[in-house]
Amino acid sequence: MPNNYFNTLPLREQLAQLAKCRFMDISEFPDGVEALKGKKIVVIGCGAQGLAQGMNLRDSGCDVSYTLRAAAIAEKRQSWKSATENGFVVGTYEELIPTADVVLNLTPDKQHTAVVNAIMPLMKQGACLSYSHGFNIVEEGMKIREDLTVIMVAPKCPGSEVRNEYVRGFGVPTLIAVHEDNDPKGEGLALAKAYAVGTGGHKAGVLMSSFIAEVKSDLMGEQTILCGMLQTGSLLCFDKMIEEGVDAGYASKLIQFGWETVTEALKYGGVTNMLDRLSNPAKIKAFDLSEELKLIMRPLYNKHQDDIIDGTFSRTMMEDWANDDVNLLGWRAETAETAFEKTPAGDVEISEQEYFDHGILMVAMVKAGVELAFETMTAAGIVADSAYYESLHETPLIANTIARKKLYEMNATISDTAEYGCYLYNHACLPLLADFMKDIKTDVIGRGLAVDDNGVDNARLIEVNAALRAHPVEAIGTTLRGHMADMKKIV
Ligand SMILES: NC(=O)C1=CN([C@@H]2O[C@H](COP(=O)(O)OP(=O)(O)OC[C@H]3O[C@@H](n4cnc5c(N)ncnc54)[C@H](OP(=O)(O)O)[C@@H]3O)[C@@H](O)[C@H]2O)C=CC1
Ligand SMILES: CC[C@](O)(C(C)=O)C(=O)O
Ligand SMILES: [Mg+2]
Ligand SMILES: [Mg+2]
Numbered sequence: 055m056p057n058n059y060f061n062t063l064p065l066r067e068q069l070a071q072l073a074k075c076r077f078m079d080i081s082e083f084p085d086g087v088e089a090l091k092g093k094k095i096v097v098i099g100c101g102a103q104g105l106a107q108g109m110n111l112r113d114s115g116c117d118v119s120y121t122l123r124a125a126a127i128a129e130k131r132q133s134w135k136s137a138t139e140n141g142f143v144v145g146t147y148e149e150l151i152p153t154a155d156v157v158l159n160l161t162p163d164k165q166h167t168a169v170v171n172a173i174m175p176l177m178k179q180g181a182c183l184s185y186s187h188g189f190n191i192v193e194e195g196m197k198i199r200e201d202l203t204v205i206m207v208a209p210k211c212p213g214s215e216v217r218n219e220y221v222r223g224f225g226v227p228t229l230i231a232v233h234e235d236n237d238p239k240g241e242g243l244a245l246a247k248a249y250a251v252g253t254g255g256h257k258a259g260v261l262m263s264s265f266i267a268e269v270k271s272d273l274m275g276e277q278t279i280l281c282g283m284l285q286t287g288s289l290l291c292f293d294k295m296i297e298e299g300v301d302a303g304y305a306s307k308l309i310q311f312g313w314e315t316v317t318e319a320l321k322y323g324g325v326t327n328m329l330d331r332l333s334n335p336a337k338i339k340a341f342d343l344s345e346e347l348k349l350i351m352r353p354l355y356n357k358h359q360d361d362i363i364d365g366t367f368s369r370t371m372m373e374d375w376a377n378d379d380v381n382l383l384g385w386r387a388e389t390a391e392t393a394f395e396k397t398p399a400g401d402v403e404i405s406e407q408e409y410f411d412h413g414i415l416m417v418a419m420v421k422a423g424v425e426l427a428f429e430t431m432t433a434a435g436i437v438a439d440s441a442y443y444e445s446l447h448e449t450p451l452i453a454n455t456i457a458r459k460k461l462y463e464m465n466a467t468i469s470d471t472a473e474y475g476c477y478l479y480n481h482a483c484l485p486l487l488a489d490f491m492k493d494i495k496t497d498v499i500g501r502g503l504a505v506d507d508n509g510v511d512n513a514r515l516i517e518v519n520a521a522l523r524a525h526p527v528e529a530i531g532t533t534l535r536g537h538m539a540d541m542k543k544i545v
Contacts, residue, residue: 056167056372057195058365060266071266074231075437078260080537082247089241089248090116096154097121098147098169100133102213102467103186104160107253109140110220114252119143121150151176156245158184163471164375166190174199180238182245187272188265189471191233193368204236205246208268209255210275210443212467215451220254224538226451227443228255229263259537261439271436273362275444276472278355278430279423280452282479284313285389285461287419289484290491291499292394294415300500303400308409308500310399310460312416313453315409321450324531325421326522331410332417334510336503341518343418343498348426350490354482355430358475363434371474382470385477389461414498424449428527438530446527447534 095118097108112118120137137144151173161169182203190196198204209216211226219226228250232242250260288309295305319328329337361367374381424445431441455464465473
């Protein structure tokens, strides 16, 4: 059984690592990709992150090629097609790994131990090994050859958006770290910074953090608000609308594109702006619903964070790995059979404002999920900047994937680790919200509030506006969004 590295550390070291996080100003990247110039970068795997990061790095002037497992090359699998059709050199481990100065391990987390064990003997003396998620180091205690530098450059975003944002001329927030046990030449930070520039991350914001803080926050965000909450919310809202007689095509479209539309407002102006898009009575309704949701769901968020911190989550997921992914594959098949997933979006016009007015419950779910995830992460010692990226900032980026092809697309685009955690949350959250959903009517999902009484109590409105603005996620959000002035509009 793998050795959980985090659990071997003394408490004070665990707390120090969890709290490691510093926002890097754009002025700290004056050398751009210079540290990677003249270096040969070999990417292992050409999936969601592999293709996107490789393309961005190449467009930034780096020398990038791909190595794939032999069977993927022989059978000309999708990964081989993606790399070759995009004009990259592709070779076996034996052909390319010995030539690499920097190896980017962008295979699924489940494969990391086997992949790293296979490539380590082939790696050049003093080369660099990089990850985009630290599971293998933190949760499995992987030991890397002492002469190798080990870094992490983790985009806080699905691979598709890593590429899309770069093409739009921006980037996605990125967390970088150097594994302190493996920095023999002291060059880890320079390499990680150059790599973050090469993917465009520095334009959106780079956090200098630790492998531990990345793992414990990344797992929490993806399981709860980012993917779990959007999946649970989609299923509950769709089923409720059908039960209440809303046209199925309309309901399907409202949800498929609704998350993207309402969270676009979140991206620009936080929870406050998202709720400000509602009429005054609708805003108060969304606020009250979200308070109720937070009360019901808080124990679930705490459980996810506790299980992530003490290793229960990684142990159980690794048991599923050892059991041929029976749970993951079963949950994936189950999701494909849900009514929401099987009902195509109708050919109906829904205006941008209507997504808010008819999606009050969706707005409430996003608010509750973002705030709970942020509160739970920061209570566990994760720094607010990182908790912001893992809750509020990334939610719209995941919502974009649902707009493309519903939950299938979201779960195909995110990592298998995120997908497993998403289903885990969904399974616990659906029954938890069953009673709450019994009282839900189409005024808050599907049809909107009646407009004849648009009045509100002044005192209550002032109270709600003040509470929205006082939440700590709004303060850090305002600061971090200040560094994202060049962010491009999507909706
Ligand atoms: N998905 C995302 O958006 C994000 C992922 N990450 C992290 O990035 C890393 C990559 O994840 P992701 O992009 O989702 O992965 P994918 O599942 O999309 O891609 C995996 C790639 O690895 C190859 N691969 C699979 N198994 C093996 C193996 N045993 N040996 C060699 N190659 C293999 C696959 O090709 P083939 O099967 O053809 O060999 C494929 O090209 C993970 O650490 C993940 O946590 C971080 C942030 C976001
Ligand atoms: C969605 C979760 C994520 O961590 C990510 C895209 O950031 C992943 O593992 O896919
Ligand atoms: Mg992530
Ligand atoms: Mg992840």
